Amino acid sequence: MTRRLPACVAVGAMAAVVAGCVPTxxxxxxxxxQSLYQAVTVLAILVGVFVAALITVxxxxxxxxxxxxxxxxxxxxxxxxxxxxxxxxxxxxxxxxAATVIVLNHVDSTSATPGVRLDVTAFRWGWTFQYTDExxxxxxxxxxxxxxxxxxxxxxxxxxxxxxxxxVIHSLAIPQFLFKKDVNxxxxxxxxxTVEAPGDYGGRCAxxxxxxxxAMPFTIRAVERVQYDAWLEAQRAPGAASPSPVxx
Numbered sequence: 001m002t003r004r005l006p007a008c009v010a011v012g013a014m015a016a017v018v019a020g021c022v023p024t025x026x027x028x029x030x031x032x033x034q035s036l037y038q039a040v041t042v043l044a045i046l047v048g049v050f051v052a053a054l055i056t057v058x059x060x061x062x063x064x065x066x067x068x069x070x071x072x073x074x075x076x077x078x079x080x081x082x083x084x085x086x087x088x089x090x091x092x093x094x095x096x097x098a099a100t101v102i103v104l105n106h107v108d109s110t111s112a113t114p115g116v117r118l119d120v121t122a123f124r125w126g127w128t129f130q131y132t133d134e135x136x137x138x139x140x141x142x143x144x145x146x147x148x149x150x151x152x153x154x155x156x157x158x159x160x161x162x163x164x165x166x167x168v169i170h171s172l173a174i175p176q177f178l179f180k181k182d183v184n185x186x187x188x189x190x191x192x193x194t195v196e197a198p199g200d201y202g203g204r205c206a207x208x209x210x211x212x213x214x215a216m217p218f219t220i221r222a223v224e225r226v227q228y229d230a231w232l233e234a235q236r237a238p239g240a241a242s243p244s245p246v247x248x
Contacts, residue, residue: 023176026201026222027193029107030178036103040096047092107179110192115157122163122170122183122205125212132162136235140218148217154228155195163189171207174220180206195222 025031062072117132126141129151140149153159163172165185173180181191195201205216223231 023178025178026176026197026199027179027195029193030176031196032103032106033178036099039099043092043096108191110160110190111158114160114192116153117160117162118151118153119162120164120172120183121166122172122216123166124168124210125216127216127218129218131232134232134236136232146215146217148219150200150219150221152221152223152228152231153195154225155198155222157225158192158194160192161190163191168209169207170205170209170216172203173206174201174203176201177220182207195220198222198224 025034119130119132121128121130126139127149128137128139129149130137138149138151140146161172161181163181163183165183167185169185170183171180172183177193177195179191179193181189183189199222201220201222203218203220205213207213209216
């Protein structure tokens with residue numbers, strides 16, 4: 001047990017380093033992506049360390065010594081080793097492939113009854129978020145100094161996004177969701193997320209679309225269902241101005 005402790009500590013340190021490379025996932029889908037990313041990275045580090053150790057041992061242990069002119073023992077091959085170094089990497093790749101397919105299928109799946117449906121239209125230079133089942137829309141124009149639209153959603157419920165573009169290719173990216181989806185003219189893309197904690201989550205266009213590409217921000221504001229319902233009711237009230245976000 002004592003001998004294994006350094007190895008456990010090393011693997012734990014690797015996982016901590018990997019975890020610090022990406023934002024903490026704010027959605028259930030993002031957590032799955034993050035876990036897969038961490039597992040692949042830690043496994044890659046372990047394989048790299050193992051291969052580097054073998055190379056080091058081979059270089060040092062079988063180096064030519066002074067006054068040693070004799071050739072080392074020559075071997076034609078080792079069937080067992082050849083099978084092992086073929087089967088082990090193939091098995092690792094198969095496991096990673098299966099894990100990736102499982103995670104991607106789950107992340108790409110959508111619920112037939114999401115908590116909120118949002119029709120998102122990207123345009124130069126801004127976004128329109130239409131609440132499909134409500135008579136509410138949030139629009140914001142981009143540009144230097146602009147904050148963009150703030151979209152209010154409930155926490156703990158599936159949020160379905162349907163993406164369209166009015167002009168060129170855009171891309172909706174929300175770093176804390178660990179998610180990015182292209183928005184193509186003439187093509188409809190969909191995805192679904194479940195935000196797990198209240199808060200503000202910034203997003204941007206991640207596909208160069210012109211002069212104000214860098215100035216197309218938006219904010220996803222996740223709140224409790226009670227606050228979300230109150231916000232919707234306020235927007236439905238006669239004479240309500242354009243939707244304003246609730247406090248986080």
